[in-house]
Amino acid sequence: MKNENRVLPVTTDPDTAPFWAAAREERLVIKYCEECDRPIHLPRAYCPVCRRRSDVWRDASGSGRVYSWTIVEHQVHPGYPTPYTSVLVELADHRSVRLLGSLPGRVPLVGGEPVQVWFEHLENVTIPQWRLVEAGGA
Numbered sequence: 230m231k232n233e234n235r236v237l238p239v240t241t242d243p244d245t246a247p248f249w250a251a252a253r254e255e256r257l258v259i260k261y262c263e264e265c266d267r268p269i270h271l272p273r274a275y276c277p278v279c280r281r282r283s284d285v286w287r288d289a290s291g292s293g294r295v296y297s298w299t300i301v302e303h304q305v306h307p308g309y310p311t312p313y314t315s316v317l318v319e320l321a322d323h324r325s326v327r328l329l330g331s332l333p334g335r336v337p338l339v340g341g342e343p344v345q346v347w348f349e350h351l352e353n354v355t356i357p358q359w360r361l362v363e364a365g366g367a
């Protein structure tokens with residue numbers, strides 16, 4: 230559903246631009262420190278552990294699990310009609326990385342549900358979104 234009122238991300242910030250460029254190609258990427266081999270999330274110029282500068286991005290599979298969630302009933306912005314279910318997704322192959330997303334409606338979750346990324350192409354930005362998948366499927 231087209232929604233003109235949505236707030237779109239800034240895609241030109243030097244710390245996050247590669248994330249948005251990869252999303253445009255339908256790839257989910259996570260920034261890594263080459264020195265200590267840890268994800269740098271949220272992405273920033275320097276590793277928070279060893280302080281090395283890093284420009285390394287690695288592909289993620291796009292599979293994850295619902296780590297936490299809340300059902301939003303009170304609408305605070307015209308671009309986000311309620312109800313919707315806000316989810317925090319733990320990535321399957323980068324488990325310390327959790328990304329926010331939302332699912333339409335009131336989704337009866339218990340936690341741990343498998344989800345898969347999909348890419349919503351808008352005019353100037355592609356947004357990674359999540360959908361529930363059957364257990365054992367992808």
Ligand SMILES: [Zn+2]
Pocket residue numbers: 262263264265266267276277278279280281
């Ligand atoms: Zn490091």
